[in-house]
Amino acid sequence: xxxxxxxxxxxxxxxxxxxxxxxxxxxxxxxxxxxxxxxxxxxxxxxxxxxxxxxxxxxxxxxxxxxxxxxxxxxxxxxxxxxxxxxxxxxxxxxxxxxxxxxxxxxxxxxxxxxxxxxxxxxxxxxxxxxxxxxxxxxxxxxxxxxxxxxxxxxxxxxxxxxxxxxxxxxxxxxxxxxxxxxxxxxxxxxxxxxxxxxxxxxxxxxxxxxxxxxxxxxxxxxxxxxxxxxxxxxxxxxxxxxxxxxxxxxxxxxxxxxxxxxxxxxxxxxxxxxxxxxxxxxxxxxxxxxxxxxxxxxxxxxxxxxxxxxxxxxxxxxxxxxxxxxxxxxxxxxxxxxxxxxxxxxxxxxxxxxxxxxxxxxxxxxxxxxxxxxxxxxxxxxxxxxxxxxxxxxxxxxxxxxxxxxxxxxxxxxxxxxxxxxxxxxxxxxxxxxxxxxxxxxxxxxxxxxxxxxxxxxxxxxxxxxxxxxxxxxxxxxxxxxxxxxxxxxxxxxxxxxxxxxx
Numbered sequence: 001x002x003x004x005x006x007x008x009x010x011x012x013x014x015x016x017x018x019x020x021x022x023x024x025x026x027x028x029x030x031x032x033x034x035x036x037x038x039x040x041x042x043x044x045x046x047x048x049x050x051x052x053x054x055x056x057x058x059x060x061x062x063x064x065x066x067x068x069x070x071x072x073x074x075x076x077x078x079x080x081x082x083x084x085x086x087x088x089x090x091x092x093x094x095x096x097x098x099x100x101x102x103x104x105x106x107x108x109x110x111x112x113x114x115x116x117x118x119x120x121x122x123x124x125x126x127x128x129x130x131x132x133x134x135x136x137x138x139x140x141x142x143x144x145x146x147x148x149x150x151x152x153x154x155x156x157x158x159x160x161x162x163x164x165x166x167x168x169x170x171x172x173x174x175x176x177x178x179x180x181x182x183x184x185x186x187x188x189x190x191x192x193x194x195x196x197x198x199x200x201x202x203x204x205x206x207x208x209x210x211x212x213x214x215x216x217x218x219x220x221x222x223x224x225x226x227x228x229x230x231x232x233x234x235x236x237x238x239x240x241x242x243x244x245x246x247x248x249x250x251x252x253x254x255x256x257x258x259x260x261x262x263x264x265x266x267x268x269x270x271x272x273x274x275x276x277x278x279x280x281x282x283x284x285x286x287x288x289x290x291x292x293x294x295x296x297x298x299x300x301x302x303x304x305x306x307x308x309x310x311x312x313x314x315x316x317x318x319x320x321x322x323x324x325x326x327x328x329x330x331x332x333x334x335x336x337x338x339x340x341x342x343x344x345x346x347x348x349x350x351x352x353x354x355x356x357x358x359x360x361x362x363x364x365x366x367x368x369x370x371x372x373x374x375x376x377x378x379x380x381x382x383x384x385x386x387x388x389x390x391x392x393x394x395x396x397x398x399x400x401x402x403x404x405x406x407x408x409x410x411x412x413x414x415x416x417x418x419x420x421x422x423x424x425x426x427x428x429x430x431x432x433x434x435x436x437x438x439x440x441x442x443x444x445x446x447x448x449x450x451x452x453x454x455x456x457x458x459x460x461x462x463x464x465x466x467x468x469x470x471x472x473x474x475x476x477x478x479x480x481x482x483x484x485x486x487x488x489x490x491x492x493x494x495x496x497x498x499x500x501x502x503x504x
Contacts, residue, residue, distance in 0.1 A: 025071050027100035031086050032069060039065040042085070049081045073102055084135055113149045113270045114157040119242075122274040126245060127226040129267060130252075133219050148263045150296070155307045158292075161273055161285060162315050186231050192240055195225065199247050200367050206255055207371065207419045210459035215255040222248040239279050246275035247368060250288050257295050258421075260460040265295060283320045286312030287368055290331045302338035309335055321363045326355035327372045330380035337387035342398070345388055349381045371419065375412030379426050382406035386429060389436055399436040406430045410446075424453035424462045431469050440477035444486045447473070451486075455493055463494055 032042065039062040046065075050058035058078070068074055074082075079101040086094040096102070115125060198221065205214045225245045233241060253268030269292045276285040289312035296305035309332050316324065333348035356377050359365075382405035389398035410430050413423035427450035434443035447469055454462045470490050473483045 023071050025069055025100040027098065029069050031094065031099055035086065035089050045085055046078065046081050049085065050077065087135060113154055113266065115270070115274065117160055117163070117274060117277060119278045122271065122278055123226055123229045126249060126271050126275065127223065129271060130219050130223040130226065133264070134216065134223060148266055150301055150304055154304060158273065158289070158308065158311060161277055161311065186233055187228060187237055187241070192237060195244050196240070199244055199251070202251055203367065204418060206251060207421060210258060210421050210457035210462065215252065215259065218248055218252045218255060222252055242275050242279035243281055243284065246272045246279055246281065246284055246288070249275055250291065250368070254291055257291070258459050258461050260464070262295065262299065266292065269295070282316045283324050284366070284368065286316035286320060286324065286328060290328055293331050293335065297334055297338050302335045306332065306335040306339070321365050321369070322355045322358040323363065323365050323372055324369050326352045326359070326377060327369060329355060330377060333384040334380060334387065337384040337391070340388070340391040342388055345384055349384055352377060352381060373412070375409050375416060376422065378405045378412070379409035379422065379429070382409055383429055386433060394436045396437065399433055403433050406433055420453055421457050421459050421462060424450045424457065425465065427453070428462070428465045428469050432472070435469070435472055435476065440473055440480045441482050443473055444482040447486055448489065451489060451493060466490065466494065
């Protein structure tokens with residue numbers, strides 16, 4: 001009996017020592033006070049969410065909430081539930097660490113780009129990030145909680161795309177592989193083909209309507225695919241599912257970029273590259289890197305853009321079709337133009353045109369590169385010369401090189417109802433060339449046409465470029481009647497807004 005008393009005394013001392021070492025959780029207290037909830041309301045919400053998750057054993061009360069605020073570390077899934085509740089309350093992703101709690105296991109940060117190149121972790125991170133994105137009632141806020149990576153912090157992790165390493169297939173034991181083979185494919189061939197065709201449909205929607213209209217639907221589909229990847233699948237099915245996941249993550253990144261959510265876009269691009277590696281699809285990986293490069297150019301980091309595009313070119317040098325190679329050279333030209341290197345830019349433009357001339361109907365181009373048409377080739381090369389003109393102080397020489405290519409792009413896109421956003425962007429590009437050549441009246445005609453399209457597509461990229469072009473026209477030609485009229489039309493039909501915080 002004495003031993004029991006001694007044991008109880010020891011446990012009591014340990015409990016008192018633990019309490020004395022605890023400090024109030026200042027981070028959790030801060031979020032809690034700003035939420036406006038009472039302790040009882042937070043407890044009720046935790047219990048409600050726990051039941052939704054199937055954690056029926058959880059029964060929280062006000063005294064338990066008080067202990068969390070005093071520094072007690074709750075067990076899973078409480079930290080995850082609190083993270084979700086505060087995220088929804090404040091409209092931004094509030095991580096477990098942000099509220100002063102410990103995650104259940106060590107995993108790469110949801111905001112970082114340096115992640116393990118391994119199948120299981122790729123699936124987990126895709127699932128976690130897409131779930132976090134979907135969890136929020138309104139788009140836009142996920143991006144505000146992430147940090148954009150650049151420089152060596154971005155390039156060095158991406159270089160490991162080329163390094164041979166264990167894949168999801170190699171991670172599993174031979175016994176597990178045999179068991180999976182014995183059980184067969186959970187996903188039927190028609191179901192898999194439907195997933196692939198749905199991805200193509202989403203891509204068409206994006207081209208027609210802009211990134212804001214269907215972004216959340218793409219993220220939802222991606223989350224569903226990650227669920228399928230966690231189930232036993234045959235080897236060939238697993239590869240195709242990883243490819244679908246890579247294409248959907250790339251598209252989610254592209255749509256996020258289109259509506260101005262740059263950290264979110266970058267995270268999706270990185271996850272897409274990981275999935276493409278698991279699928280063993282080097283050309284798809286190079287395409288993802290080209291979009292990361294485009295984003296870096298947009299953000300004023302052409303050196304990073306060039307590193308990324310060279311990485312894509314090297315990685316797909318033996319497998320990319322002429323159309324994909326042409327696209328990569330065109331993006332290389334864009335990077336050189338932004339760096340103010342005309343000789344290298346012109347060489348890359350020529351290489352892009354030469355590769356495109358080699359395109360044949362039977363090249364086996366995947367659907368994701370189908371967008372790179374003659375119109376797109378002319379558009380990219382025109383923008384390269386236009387950007388050279390900007391860097392060179394609005395050089396009329398480079399503007400004159402841009403003009404015929406931009407005119408050809410506008411002509412071709414005007415006949416292409418599937419790529420309305422590209423049509424608008426090139427109308428704006430042509431308008432900027434006219435401004436450089438001091439032709440404001442002609443510029444306003446093209447910008448007005450772009451405005452009519454901008455009202456129909458959900459693209460912050462189009463909106464922002466249009467606003468910048470009109471601002472430039474006002475700065476240089478504010479006394480021209482057509483410029484004043486266009487400014488009024490822009491204010492009426494495309495007012496400055498927070499559209500990027502309202503996606504569906």
